[in-house]
Amino acid sequence: MATYSDPGGVTEVQSLSLFIMNGIAPGSRSGWSADQCILTYTVSSGVIQLTQDSGGEFLSTTATAETAQTVSNSQCSVLASLSSATIAGDSVTVRLFVAFSAEFSGDKQLYLSADSKEGTHDTDPPTEVGTYNVTASVSSVFVSPSSGSGSEQTFTAIYSDVTSQIQSVFLNLKSSGNNTLAANACKLRYDSSSNDIYLVNDAGTNYGSPITSGSTAVLSNSQCKLFGIGTFATTFGNNVIAYFRVSFFPLFVGKKEITLGGVDQIGVSTFSNLSRGTYTVTASPLAASQAFTLTSTPVSIAALEHLQIRPSPCLQTENLMEASH
Numbered sequence: 001m002a003t004y005s006d007p008g009g010v011t012e013v014q015s016l017s018l019f020i021m022n023g024i025a026p027g028s029r030s031g032w033s034a035d036q037c038i039l040t041y042t043v044s045s046g047v048i049q050l051t052q053d054s055g056g057e058f059l060s061t062t063a064t065a066e067t068a069q070t071v072s073n074s075q076c077s078v079l080a081s082l083s084s085a086t087i088a089g090d091s092v093t094v095r096l097f098v099a100f101s102a103e104f105s106g107d108k109q110l111y112l113s114a115d116s117k118e119g120t121h122d123t124d125p126p127t128e129v130g131t132y133n134v135t136a137s138v139s140s141v142f143v144s145p146s147s148g149s150g151s152e153q154t155f156t157a158i159y160s161d162v163t164s165q166i167q168s169v170f171l172n173l174k175s176s177g178n179n180t181l182a183a184n185a186c187k188l189r190y191d192s193s194s195n196d197i198y199l200v201n202d203a204g205t206n207y208g209s210p211i212t213s214g215s216t217a218v219l220s221n222s223q224c225k226l227f228g229i230g231t232f233a234t235t236f237g238n239n240v241i242a243y244f245r246v247s248f249f250p251l252f253v254g255k256k257e258i259t260l261g262g263v264d265q266i267g268v269s270t271f272s273n274l275s276r277g278t279y280t281v282t283a284s285p286l287a288a289s290q291a292f293t294l295t296s297t298p299v300s301i302a303a304l305e306h307l308q309i310r311p312s313p314c315l316q317t318e319n320l321m322e323a324s325h
Contacts, residue, residue, distance in 0.1 A: 002093070015041060015043065018039045020036065020075075020108050020110060023109070026038075033056055034053070041096065048062060050076070075101055076104060101238075142276065143260060143277055148280070150282055152247040156242075160239045171244050173258055175254065186221070186252065222251065248284075257278055260276055
């Protein structure tokens with residue numbers, strides 16, 4: 001996340017750039033953009049560009065913020081679904097979600113710059129703002145929302161393991177005092193190879209029979225429901241993005257800890273029960289009941305006056321016939 005300020009007003013800002021550099025400074029003659037992770041965000045359109053491996057130019061492929069698109073080079077990948085920009089006063093805050101490759105691991109230098117709509121560089125050269133250590137294993141683990149509340153939610157969880165392909169990923173919501181991790185919890189599992197999804201039993205000892213992602217089937221324990229529709233995953237490189245759609249039962253209300261985990265293809269845990277946030281489960285709102293009011297309305301019957309009963313034509317005919325005899 002990077003924040004840019006302009007006393008003259010951010011409406012004049014055209015684009016914002018983040019430089020994640022591997023031991024050299026932007027603008028140096030050693031080829032500052034080759035084999036680096038350099039991103040540009042266009043404020044008006046949300047288009048994200050990433051420099052190509054050879055440097056000097058951006059890739060022809062772009063991604064638009066808050067969509068399912070990604071853009072990648074050999075150093076990094078940008079997830080547009082979790083990237084956005086927010087304008088407040090004279091500042092623009094850009095959020096870029098970046099996953100790194102194993103080859104790009106190590107200490108990096110961070111630089112920022114901005115361009116105006118007239119094409120001038122408001123920050124020239126780019127300003128160094130800090131450092132970042134890119135790790136070689138499990139470099140990007142993230143969940144959204146990582147806070148909030150509700151009785152139903154779709155959680156977006158991102159998993160990364162650059163040393164081996166991920167076989168299964170887990171998302172667990174449990175009470176903070178629950179030291180058994182999975183008992184009386186809402187622990188979810190997604191298998192990338194088969195698109196099967198699972199829910200742990202109440203005892204936390206086993207997973208029940210799976211359902212397939214996208215199916216109309218539902219899994220339940222005493223804490224939550226996991227829906228086949230709305231639960232799915234996508235992969236790019238060594239990263240898995242999983243979406244878990246769940247609803248909670250009233251007995252599970254309260255603040256829960258969110259943890260993530262995963263195993264590789266041979267069953268070795270590559271990362272396990274990493275705490276990534278909290279979520280407060282609330283009771284499902286009851287449907288508003290209809291209110292009925294019973295009232296007593298007096299009914300009056302008007303008096304009938306001059307009521308006459310006349311014989312029907314049939315009766316008149318019969319009487320005439322009798323009279324003739």
